[in-house]
Amino acid sequence: MVADIQLLQGKIIDDPDKRTHSISGFIEELTREFIAVKSATATPIEGDISAIPLTDEEDDTLALTERLAGGTA
Amino acid sequence: MSAVAESTPKTQLSVLVIQMGEEAEVFRSLMAMKAIKHLYPDTKINILVRREVSSSVKRVEWIHSVIETPEFEDDKAFRTIALWIDQIIDENYDISINWTFAKAYSRLAAFTTSLIPAMIKLGDYAREDMAVASFDAWSMYRQAWVRENIEQDIHTTDIITTQLLTALQIHAGDPSPDAGATAVTSRYFFKSITASIPFAWATRAKNLKWIAIDSESIGKVKSIHHCEWIESILKRHPDTGVVFLGEPSFKWNEASEFNSRVIVLEERLSTDECIHLFSQVQWLVSGRSAMVDLASLMNLRVFYIPEGQWSVDGPYGNGHLIVENATASAVYGIWSYYHSEWFHKGTFSLVKHFENLGNTQALDHLNVYRARIRPSQEGGGVSYEKVAPHIFTFESWMIRVRGQMARAWFCGWLPSIDAEIESMKLSPALIKRIRELQESVRVIEKLSREGKATAADLMKSSENLRSGTVMCVDDRNHIEDCGKKLLEIEALVSRVVGIEPELKCVLKFYQTLMHNLRGTTLVQMAKESVQAFDLMEEGIEIISIYAQKTLDRAKPKAIMQTVQSITPETKK
Numbered sequence: 078m079v080a081d082i083q084l085l086q087g088k089i090i091d092d093p094d095k096r097t098h099s100i101s102g103f104i105e106e107l108t109r110e111f112i113a114v115k116s117a118t119a120t121p122i123e124g125d126i127s128a129i130p131l132t133d134e135e136d137d138t139l140a141l142t143e144r145l146a147g148g149t150a
Numbered sequence: 151m152s153a154v155a156e157s158t159p160k161t162q163l164s165v166l167v168i169q170m171g172e173e174a175e176v177f178r179s180l181m182a183m184k185a186i187k188h189l190y191p192d193t194k195i196n197i198l199v200r201r202e203v204s205s206s207v208k209r210v211e212w213i214h215s216v217i218e219t220p221e222f223e224d225d226k227a228f229r230t231i232a233l234w235i236d237q238i239i240d241e242n243y244d245i246s247i248n249w250t251f252a253k254a255y256s257r258l259a260a261f262t263t264s265l266i267p268a269m270i271k272l273g274d275y276a277r278e279d280m281a282v283a284s285f286d287a288w289s290m291y292r293q294a295w296v297r298e299n300i301e302q303d304i305h306t307t308d309i310i311t312t313q314l315l316t317a318l319q320i321h322a323g324d325p326s327p328d329a330g331a332t333a334v335t336s337r338y339f340f341k342s343i344t345a346s347i348p349f350a351w352a353t354r355a356k357n358l359k360w361i362a363i364d365s366e367s368i369g370k371v372k373s374i375h376h377c378e379w380i381e382s383i384l385k386r387h388p389d390t391g392v393v394f395l396g397e398p399s400f401k402w403n404e405a406s407e408f409n410s411r412v413i414v415l416e417e418r419l420s421t422d423e424c425i426h427l428f429s430q431v432q433w434l435v436s437g438r439s440a441m442v443d444l445a446s447l448m449n450l451r452v453f454y455i456p457e458g459q460w461s462v463d464g465p466y467g468n469g470h471l472i473v474e475n476a477t478a479s480a481v482y483g484i485w486s487y488y489h490s491e492w493f494h495k496g497t498f499s500l501v502k503h504f505e506n507l508g509n510t511q512a513l514d515h516l517n518v519y520r521a522r523i524r525p526s527q528e529g530g531g532v533s534y535e536k537v538a539p540h541i542f543t544f545e546s547w548m549i550r551v552r553g554q555m556a557r558a559w560f561c562g563w564l565p566s567i568d569a570e571i572e573s574m575k576l577s578p579a580l581i582k583r584i585r586e587l588q589e590s591v592r593v594i595e596k597l598s599r600e601g602k603a604t605a606a607d608l609m610k611s612s613e614n615l616r617s618g619t620v621m622c623v624d625d626r627n628h629i630e631d632c633g634k635k636l637l638e639i640e641a642l643v644s645r646v647v648g649i650e651p652e653l654k655c656v657l658k659f660y661q662t663l664m665h666n667l668r669g670t671t672l673v674q675m676a677k678e679s680v681q682a683f684d685l686m687e688e689g690i691e692i693i694s695i696y697a698q699k700t701l702d703r704a705k706p707k708a709i710m711q712t713v714q715s716i717t718p719e720t721k722k
Contacts (some may be wrong), residue, residue, distance in 0.1 A: 080559045081681050086320045087245070087272035088668075099278055100265075101704035106280060107261040108231045112224060113198075114258055 163322055164194040164243040165314070166268060170219065170259040171252035173203040173421065179249050180210060181466060184312040184334040187212050189325035190318055194502045200255070205421045206444070209340040215241075235265050245317065248273025249310050251292060257282060272317055283666050287560055288313035294662035295552070300655045301461045301545070303553035308531040312561065330617050335467050336448040338650035346424040350413050351393065358391035358411060360431040367437030369399035370457045376400045378478035383485065384408035393431065395419060395441070433489075438464065441600065444471070453485055462549070465521055465624050468533050474517035479509050484518055493671050500538055513538055529563050542574045544583040554653070555689040564692075570697050581704045590650035591697065594643055596689045599657075601639040602683035609676035610634035618672055628673070636679065643686075653693075660686050674684070 165186075169179045176199055183195050194214040201218040208216055217238060222230035236318055239326045250259030260276040272286045274293070284290045286357035288309055294303055318612075319325070354360070361383065368376060377400060383390055384406075391411040394402075396418060406412070418429065424444060434445040435453045442464050445452050452465035464472060469561075473484055487494075487503040500518065504510050519534040534716065536544040550570065577720050611628055615621050621629075640660070647657045670677040 080287050080685060082320065084681075085291075085316050085560060086286070087247075087270045087317050088285040089270055090268065102280075103261055103276065104232050104235065105228065106276070107235075107258070107265065108228045110258040110261060111219070111222070111231055114225055114255060115222075115253065116226075150427055 152243045162192045162194065163190070164214075164242065164319070165196065166217075166241075166243040166247040166266065167195065167197045167248040168246060168257045168259050168263055168266070168273065169197060169250055170200050171250040172255075172440065173206075174440035174463060175250065175252060177204050177428075177440060177447055178307045178466075179310065180207065180247070180339075181307045181334065181443075181447055182314065184339075185311050185316055186318070187317065188334055191326055192324065193318075193322075198238070198266075203421075204541055206340065206425065209343065209422075209425070211271060211341050225574065237263075238266055243268040245270045245272070245314075245321070247271075247310075247314055247317075248275065248289075250274075251296070253297075254599060258456070270317065272313060272398060275528060286317070288314065290662045290666055291556060291560070291659070294658040295556075295655055298654075298658055299461075300552065300658060301549045302556060302655075303462045303549050303626075304535070304556055305462055305466055305532050307466050312531075316560070316601070335447055337448055337450070339447050339449075340425050343422065345420075345426050347423055348415050348417070348419075348425055350415060351427060354393070354413060355391060355411070357389075359387075359389055360391045360393055360394050361435060362395055362431045363398075364434065364436035364439050364441050365396040365398040365400075365437040367392045367441075367457075368435060368455055371455050374455065374476060374481060375478040377402055377483040379485070381406065381408065382479070382482040384411055386486070387489075393427070395424075395427075433485075435485075450463075453481075455481070460517070460519075462534065462553075468523050470521040471517040472517075472521070472534060473517045474519075477512055477516075480512040480516050481670070482505055483512055493606045520551050524565075529557070529561065529565060538639070542576065542580055544652075547574070547580060547584070551693055552655055552667070554696065555692045558688060558692050559685055567696055567699055574700070574703075576700065576704050581670050581701065584700055587650060587652060588694070588697050588701075590646050590653055591690055591694050593646050594653060594656060595687065595694060597639050597643050597646070598687040598690055599684050601636060602680055602687060603680035604632055604635045604639065605676055605683055607672055608636070609680060612672040612676055615672075653690075656686055656689055659689070 164542060167179055170177055179197070179227060183197070187193060187195055193210070196215045196217065197207055197213055198217040202220065204216060204218050207213060220230050231394040243266070246266055248259050248263040248271075250256055257276070260274045260282045263273060263275040264277075264416050274282050274284050274288050277283050284293055286396050292309060294300075296306070312474065315325075363380070368374075376398070380392055381403075384392065385408065391413070391415040393415060395415055397414060397416045402412075402414075405606070421444070424441065425448070425721075428445055428448050428450050431450065433451050433453055434441060435455065436442050436445070437457055438457050442452055442454060443466070448464040449467060452470040454460075454464045454470060455476065456464065456472070456474070460472055460474050464470075467490075471484060471488060473481065475495070476484070483504050484500065486507075487500050499509070501513065504513055516538060518537040519539050521532055521534055521584060524530055554564055554567070608629065611625065611632065612618070615625060640657075643657050647654050660682055663678070663685070667675050669678055
């Protein structure tokens with residue numbers, strides 16, 4: 078027997094307009110990862126990367142993050 | 151009149167490969183992408199890479215677009231990254247696939263995968279709870295086994311190629327019938343550009359055959375006296391030169407009489423410089439390094455000397471060599487045999503070659519593997535044939551079996567077990583160890599059957615419920631009992647694995663499947679549990695068959711069907 082086809086076909090996103098509540102959180106987390114990767118090749122970050130403040134820009138970017146919400150999984 | 155949206159023709163799918171890992175991973179991805187492009191020529195292949203490792207990708211003409219990660223200042227990072235994502239989502243991708251595996255970049259790539267919309271997604275992604283999970287079976291397999299250093303014999307390039315190929319077969323149908331079996335690697339893989347090259351290399355003797363040596367990676371293999379085999383090559387092959395990529399960490403004799411045929415490029419070469427140099431050399435001698443993956447792409451023959459034990463990684467393609475536990479004289483012996491292969495055409499063996507060199511003791515404890523691409527009718531992909539010695543250890547036997555399990559699970563085909571076992575030289579130690587393994591295999595076989603039955607019972611019971619939250623006490627107790635029993639079974643499998651660690655692969659895969667349950671209702675989750683135990687049962691059955699067939703082959707066989715009794719008459 079082969080594994081169930083659902084396991085092999087990947088996830089089908091059947092609702093491209095799907096909104097997720099955590100789009101802003103995802104971008105914040107992605108930004109932290111980018112900073113951590115950048116810092117790993119320079120000076121290491123001390124302490125917890127989740128403590129890095131990112132929210133100063135958030136107000137300006139709210140409209141943008143709403144637009145980004147389409148189709149995430 | 152309103153416009154009617156037309157679906158993308160299946161053959162012109164737009165695929166986004168998310169590869170945010172190390173440069174070696176980028177090269178392996180390029181190999182897989184080329185194979186896909188070959189089989190589905192109309193597919194638009196796009197790639198997202200980190201800016202620091204994007205130079206090679208930009209030199210590939212058939213890639214539709216290259217998306218680089220942004221440059222940013224820390225205080226404006228959030229806005230820059232949000233804008234970057236905003237630009238990417240303007241393109242509609244039919245399929246996105248995350249091939250990033252390097253631990254340092256896996257979360258970065260997982261969040262990117264979640265943020266970029268696509269109709270079909272494969273690979274690892276970030277869940278709403280910020281944990282990383284996998285969309286598909288091959289990604290789970292990598293998480294469960296490759297991440298956990300459970301050795302198996304499927305090369306990473308084959309894993310990712312098969313992953314995307316299977317998805318394309320499901321969603322877009324069979325590949326182009328005109329694709330044939332053309333090789334995907336080539337010296338001309340990259341578009342040629344005018345790259346600056348080191349002066350010492352530009353002014354080399356053009357009449358020599360050059361061997362590039364990755365000084366840093368082979369310098370880590372301290373057990374080999376590297377100067378010795380390099381000098382043997384230079385001494386016995388006057389038409390050969392050596393170029394060191396990086397200053398050798400081992401002591402190279404600067405007063406050597408052969409130094410006119412030696413170039414040392416002390417500065418680290420850029421990827422463009424490496425591409426240029428690799429198009430002009432005959433061999434690359436290297437340990438674990440991204441150079442090996444680049445050389446494989448460019449069809450440059452690799453002599454691979456890994457540090458410590460080799461697991462299936464490194465060179466991909468035909469004719470590459472992997473050498474374990476070698477001495478300097480063994481390295482020379484193997485290289486000289488394969489370097490002159492065009493001349494002797496295999497009319498004598500490697501062992502005979504060592505006899506001719508008067509150095510058969512160099513073969514002791516030596517492992518030599520030769521890479522070969524299997525014909526597509528045998529399933530394709532790279533395989534590594536053991537050239538010397540032929541005795542199989544239990545570990546190498548288990549690696550083969552695990553590869554067989556994965557192929558049975560996800561590919562639906564198996565290389566012939568009989569033919570594989572026939573080619574093995576069995577030892578009493580291997581047979582003894584397989585017998586020990588069989589006991590644990592029988593226990594897990596029984597547990598997986600029990601787990602499957604319990605999960606099926608749970609599924610049936612929950613299917614009969616009118617509500618997932620309100621139910622009678624008996625139903626609730628039964629569901630709780632099933633749940634407890636499933637946990638007990640997992641604990642028992644875990645105990646067996648404690649006694650027989652070689653079966654950790656079965657437990658890890660089950661646990662990864664459970665981590666990636668997609669269902670939102672009890673029925674759906676119970677159904678997925680049935681499938682997980684089903685895969686466990688099938689995997690363990692493969693081990694059982696493989697073990698039994700190996701033991702059968704080790705049994706003494708009668709050489710005559712009947713023995714004629716010797717009577718006094720026949721004596722006369």
